[in-house]
Amino acid sequence: MTWLRKNVVVIAGLLTLAYMILPNIVVMVFSFNKPNGRFNYSWQQFSLDAWKDPCGVADMCESLTLSLQLAAWATVGAVVLGTMIAFALVRYRFRARGAINSLIFLPMAMPEVVMAASLLTLFLNMGIELGFWTVLIAHIMFCLSFVVTAVKARVMSMDPRLEEAARDLYAGPAQTFLRVTLPIAAPGIAAGALLAFALSFDDFIITNFNAGSTVTFPMFVWGSAQRGTPVQINVIGTAMFVLAVLIVVAGQIITNRRKKTATA
Amino acid sequence: MSTTLTKEAPGPVEEPILRKPPTRKRLVPYWLLLPGILWLLVFFALPLVYQASTSVQTGSLEEGFQVTWHFQTYVDAFTEYWPQLLRSLLYAGTATLLCLLLGYPLAYLIAFKAGRWRNLLLVLVIAPFFTSFLIRTLAWKTILADDSLVVDVLNALHLLDVTSWLGWTEGERVLATPMAVVCGLTYNFLPFMILPLYTSLERIDGRLHEAAQDLYASPATTFRKVTFPLSMPGVVSGTLLTFIPASGDYVNAELLGSTDTKMIGNVIQSQFLRVLDYPTAAALSFILMAIVLLMVTVYIRKAGTEDLV
Numbered sequence: 001m002t003w004l005r006k007n008v009v010v011i012a013g014l015l016t017l018a019y020m021i022l023p024n025i026v027v028m029v030f031s032f033n034k035p036n037g038r039f040n041y042s043w044q045q046f047s048l049d050a051w052k053d054p055c056g057v058a059d060m061c062e063s064l065t066l067s068l069q070l071a072a073w074a075t076v077g078a079v080v081l082g083t084m085i086a087f088a089l090v091r092y093r094f095r096a097r098g099a100i101n102s103l104i105f106l107p108m109a110m111p112e113v114v115m116a117a118s119l120l121t122l123f124l125n126m127g128i129e130l131g132f133w134t135v136l137i138a139h140i141m142f143c144l145s146f147v148v149t150a151v152k153a154r155v156m157s158m159d160p161r162l163e164e165a166a167r168d169l170y171a172g173p174a175q176t177f178l179r180v181t182l183p184i185a186a187p188g189i190a191a192g193a194l195l196a197f198a199l200s201f202d203d204f205i206i207t208n209f210n211a212g213s214t215v216t217f218p219m220f221v222w223g224s225a226q227r228g229t230p231v232q233i234n235v236i237g238t239a240m241f242v243l244a245v246l247i248v249v250a251g252q253i254i255t256n257r258r259k260k261t262a263t264a
Numbered sequence: 265m266s267t268t269l270t271k272e273a274p275g276p277v278e279e280p281i282l283r284k285p286p287t288r289k290r291l292v293p294y295w296l297l298l299p300g301i302l303w304l305l306v307f308f309a310l311p312l313v314y315q316a317s318t319s320v321q322t323g324s325l326e327e328g329f330q331v332t333w334h335f336q337t338y339v340d341a342f343t344e345y346w347p348q349l350l351r352s353l354l355y356a357g358t359a360t361l362l363c364l365l366l367g368y369p370l371a372y373l374i375a376f377k378a379g380r381w382r383n384l385l386l387v388l389v390i391a392p393f394f395t396s397f398l399i400r401t402l403a404w405k406t407i408l409a410d411d412s413l414v415v416d417v418l419n420a421l422h423l424l425d426v427t428s429w430l431g432w433t434e435g436e437r438v439l440a441t442p443m444a445v446v447c448g449l450t451y452n453f454l455p456f457m458i459l460p461l462y463t464s465l466e467r468i469d470g471r472l473h474e475a476a477q478d479l480y481a482s483p484a485t486t487f488r489k490v491t492f493p494l495s496m497p498g499v500v501s502g503t504l505l506t507f508i509p510a511s512g513d514y515v516n517a518e519l520l521g522s523t524d525t526k527m528i529g530n531v532i533q534s535q536f537l538r539v540l541d542y543p544t545a546a547a548l549s550f551i552l553m554a555i556v557l558l559m560v561t562v563y564i565r566k567a568g569t570e571d572l573v
Contacts, residue, residue: 013373016366017385020392020454023403027395030406041406081300092293100297103304109504109560111512113529114549117536118311121318121546141307144300202396204515205529209536221398225519229402237395244394248387 024241031234038228050231054239057230060220064236067217070132071201074139078196081140082147083189089148090155107145115142116209123210130212138210139200146199147192154188319546329542341547345531349551352527355442355517356510359449363457363506364499366450371461371498372491375468389458397452401519404448408438408520440522448516456505464498465491500567504560511556528552 004011030040034047055061085104088094107115119141123134162184166176204218211219221233319337323329342349374385392400407414415438418424427433432443468491476486492499514529528548535545 009369009372010377012366012369013377014370016370016454017388019366019451021388022407023400023451024392024395026403026406027399030403041402041409081303084296085300088293088296092296094293094297100301103301103309107304107308109508109557111508111529111552111556113512113514113532114553115308115311117532117545117549118315119307120536121314121542122307122311124542125314125318137307141303144304148300198393202393204398205512208533218396218398221396221402222515225398225402233399233402237399240396241391241394245387245391252383 027234028238028241031231031238033231033234035231040229040231040234050235054232054235057232059215060217060230060232060236063215063217063220066132066214067201070136070139070216071197073136074143074200075193075196077136077140078143078147078200079189079193082144082192082196083151083185085144085148086151086155086188089152104145104148107142108149112142112205113209116206119206120209130210131214134210134212135207135214135216138206139203142203142206143196143199146195150192150195151185151188154185154191158184315546315549318542319550321543325540334543337543337547338551341544342551345528345548348526348528348531349548349555351525352511352529352552353555355446355449355525355527356507356513358446359453359510360457360503360507362446362450363454364503367454367457367461367502371458371465374458374462375465376470386462389455389462393455398515398519401448401452401515404444404451404520405439408444408447410437410439414438439520440525442521442525444520445516445525445527448520449510449513452513452516453506453510456509457502460501460505461495461498464495468494496567500564504563508556508560512552 030043031050032046032048033040033043034045034049035042036044050056085100089097089100116138119134119138120130122128123130128134158181163176163180166180171179202218203216204222207216208219208222215223217236221229224230224233317331318329320331320333320335321329322332322334322337370385370389374382374389378385406412409415415424415436418427418438419436424433424436424438427443428435432446433441438444438447472490472494473486476490481489512529512532514527514533517525517527517530532545532548532552535541535548539545
């Protein structure tokens with residue numbers, strides 16, 4: 001009993017983790033299913049069919065490519081605009097700081113459906129045709145605040161004396177920025193970029209309102225939940241999951257090696 | 265915008281010591297801010313203005329909509345859809361509470377007890393993100409299906425009798441009930457609770473725990489008087505990051521629920537994209553926005569952490 005009392009936090013924590021991982025396992029297992037009928041919700045028999053032909057469903061891989069392109073461009077846009085704002089907020093004094101802070105905070109404090117609906121009203125009123133560009137505009141808009149927050153945290157913890165030292169050593173402003181400021185801010189920018197990519201790639205609500213007839217991958221999955229879920233969806237889900245975990249693990253190994261060589 | 269500097273610029277982050285810079289340099293922050301702020305003004309703030317105008321318009325799709333200051337739309341929308349609105353707040357509130365209860369032990373475990381497993385556990389917390397959330401939400405259809413293991417076990421333990429009595433489930437089913445929707449919401453937003461909790465727990469100086477123990481505090485007292493108060497910033501941002509998106513969500517209610525579990529997001533979505541009754545949809549999303557912002561403001565004031573951003 002004392003063992004139980006001592007480890008109650010560990011047990012509760014691991015149960016939560018199981019709750020979080022369970023759907024991923026289901027997605028993985030059901031990528032090997034051979035469903036009866038159109039929906040892939042109950043287990044029938046083992047099959048590799050979907051893995052052999054991952055793009056065998058009409059329009060799915062096209063939507064996946066589109067989502068990846070969108071996420072890439074949205075990341076670039078949000079990172080550039082967001083990093084500039086973050087530097088301005090931390091490094092400079094200017095008027096209307098409070099209003100600007102609120103303008104950056106509000107998109108994060110607003111239910112997505114509200115932003116989605118109001119942006120659609122704007123596009124409808126302006127007579128702008130919905131499609132790739134309207135979705136990109138929307139994605140940059142909601143990713144921006146998250147990038148600002150991530151970069152700002154990093155820039156704030158930066159020691160301003162490092163840049164002063166660079167200037168004392170006769171580095172010009174451009175050189176100081178490129179050789180000192182940017183490398184130190186890089187982890188914050190990278191975190192913001194990763195977040196923006198993930199948010200954009202996986203976004204459904206704002207995209208659904210503003211995409212018109214353009215179909216992103218989440219929209220394809222949504223549609224298939226009504227029409228019938230191909231096993232290939234699970235294949236893509238599993239492949240992305242495995243790939244991402246591999247990248248994270250590889251990154252971890254590389255940093256560990258570097259640390260070892262640095263200490264040796 | 266004027267270019268003169270104010271001496272007492274508000275905001276908590278003025279650290280750098282600034283000598284009087286030349287005018288060209290004084291303009292730098294404005295140039296840095298301009299593109300991003302313009303983007304937010306045009307694609308975030310301006311749309312809200314358009315939506316405000318739409319919400320007081322009357323007309324039809326064929327004849328066009330005119331601004332007639334028809335505030336009655338708000339009253340009508342509220343009278344017709346208050347059950348969905350209430351349900352949204354209820355589901356989102358329950359999911360937030362569950363996220364806190366489930367997420368706290370895991371965040372605590374990672375911050376204080378994981379040792380060399382810490383990075384692995386953190387990866388596992390973020391890992392679900394690597395699969396599209398719609399695919400994962402669909403997986404709950406399998407997990408909570410009528411003859412699934414989970415439902416059979418809950419049935420065998422007679423837990424479903426209890427939840428049915430409470431009105432959370434119906435008979436021997438879990439899918440297409442409020443419980444399924446709340447379960448999906450909780451699942452979807454758990455990482456948003458755990459990560460801020462972990463961040464604020466990890467910052468706590470371990471010596472504070474030792475000090476509490478030295479002063480004869482039991483583990484429970486240490487948690488209540490030291491750990492939990494110090495983790496409040498994480499609790500506040502975690503609950504906000506969970507509650508706000510959950511209150512406007514319509515994905516879980518659509519995929520895991522039934523017509524009796526429709527949330528306000530479902531109504532806004534169908535009014536906007538299917539019924540094409542723009543004024544009602546605009547009014548509803550304003551009502552949702554007002555309620556959420558009001559709750560968030562009151563909550564932040566009460567919790568006493570106003571410098572979140």
